Amino acid sequence: MSTTLLVIATIVAATLGVGVGYLSTRPTIHRLRKELADAAWQLTHDPLTGLLNRTGLRTVHATIAATSDPQPLIVMLIDLDQFKEINDTHSHDAGDDLLMETADRLNRLAHTYGGTVARLSGDEFAAILPVGRHPISDIADRFNSVIAAPVKVQADSGPVAVTVTASLGIAAVASTDPVQDIALHRADTAMYHAKHHGGDRHVLYTPGMTMPDRERRRGPRLRDLRRDQRGSVE
Template identity: 45%
Template sequence: MSTIAMAGLAAALGFLLGAATTRPALRRLRRELAAAVQQAHHDPLTGLPNRTGATRLFIRFAEAGRSLTVTLIDLNDFKAVNDTYGHDAGDALLVAAADRLSHTAAHHGGVAARLAGDEFLLLLPADDHDHLHPPAAALVALTPPITVTGADGTRATLTPHASAGVTYFNGLDGTLAGHLRQADIALYHAKQRRDHIANYHPGMHMPPPIQRRRRLRDHQAHRTVTRRQVQS
């Protein structure tokens, strides 16, 4: 739902609060407003916070002065799953991955979000001794096999694997967008490693052509989210 539509609902709620209105109508409008806010901040497929919701959560952590590990997770070979078994199978894999990442994040006192496609985000309280341990645990938690049904009705068992780029937020400086750029650079390096995880440091770089492709991907993902909210 668009920001304008949400503002309209909020205005209508305010009007009803000040007018003589039946309680059932007021309760219905409250439910509609709550549903609109939920839709604007959550991914409809997995139920996880989306990029907008993740940004709000990051701001809350920052306002509390909480240091975090910001981890970008990308499922390996996800396109091949869609191409081989169809989008329903791909969606089933995404839902399973979201559930596993959410449980792992909660276990470590953090949250998981889905940013776009097969890209997930973990915001986890920072471990002063080992920033990579919780993200590495999340990668392990993804690996139990999952059975999916292909477009032709055949069933297949898949073993999910992923890569993770990790960066550190000190609780004071920076935005989620800036830390996501760092985590994305680390993710690029993680995909070149056997253990599929990398911690960002200032000497890391990403080839310019890949940077351009990823900026285009992020721009398209933002437009898609905005279009869906407007259509809703």
């Protein structure tokens, strides 16, 4: 709604400029354009890390699907294993420091493979990469390694180095496959198998793979809770 209002305001300002002179309305037009750009950025990006959010990731995937021939893609879902312990032990500010550093590392690594990364929620990230000459397992190992490197955070007691690992679920899909219902769903299933087997590892989705038994996971997934509360999955 706010974006629509800004578009309307820009058109009105431009129209006024025709009648009363462009120079007198130019500051208003520039301001409205900047507000529109800021609003568009906020719709597609995570404010803490600056990465794409879920909407931004969908936009990137839609662009790939629409502007190029069908191609194989690697879709990776990344869930930090001990993030709650960092928050509980060192404060939420320390957790934010960890998320921002992890985001920077993932972003740099994804770019080396010509891909992009997003923060979906909390300590959950996703990446979309083109299938290149590097084996998927080697790429996944590098993602696990950069996440596991120590991170210096600001705890209540002062600077401290913390270490986390991650569970990675990977799906090899076509660029024309729906990102939510196929790509991320398969990567999510594989990720929970990695989590189920202790974390700090990656699992590649294979045909027929299903979710581990819920009672054998460490509590329900957030999307399961949302479904129970609202009757549908977001």
